[in-house]
Structure formats: structure tokens, C-alpha cells
Amino acid sequence: MRAIFGLILIIFFVWLTMLIGLVVIFVSLPLLILTLSKTIGRFFESITVAGIASVMVIIWLVIWKELAFRYFSKMIAERQ
Numbered sequence: 001m002r003a004i005f006g007l008i009l010i011i012f013f014v015w016l017t018m019l020i021g022l023v024v025i026f027v028s029l030p031l032l033i034l035t036l037s038k039t040i041g042r043f044f045e046s047i048t049v050a051g052i053a054s055v056m057v058i059i060w061l062v063i064w065k066e067l068a069f070r071y072f073s074k075m076i077a078e079r080q
Contacts, residue, residue, distance in 0.1 A: 006071055007071075010064075010067055010068070010071065013067070014060075014064065017056075017060055017063075018060075021052070021053070021056040021060075024052060024056075025049055025052050025053065028048055028052065029045055029048075029049070
């Protein structure tokens, strides 16, 4: 039961971080569109979305790797 609960927490964390990332991206877009001209605004909007998404993916992958490594290392240690 404890192993299943741990996996559910990891999956919940993954979905939560992805949803927070979407909120961050979509909150920053109207600010860029309103402050810049249409052509330059679209360009910076695309760069901002790609940049924020890339940083979030890298951070998420590092966190995911660490969580999975700790979780499965702990599980293996308990079974030995």
C-alpha cells in the first residue's frame, strides 16, 4: 500500500508542476502582447514561451530524476 501511495504522490506532483507551468506561460503572454507592438510582440511571445517551457522542462526532469532515484533506491533497499 505504501509503494502505491508513493507512486500516486509522484504522479500528482508531475501533474501539478505541469499545470503550474501552463499558468505561468499563459499569465506572461497578455503582458507581452499589450506592451509590445504586434510583430515584435509575437516574436518575443514565442521566445518567452519557448524559454519558459524549456526551463520548466529541465527543472522538472531534474526533480523527477531525483524523486524517482530516491524512491526506487529506497524500495530496493527495503527489499534486500
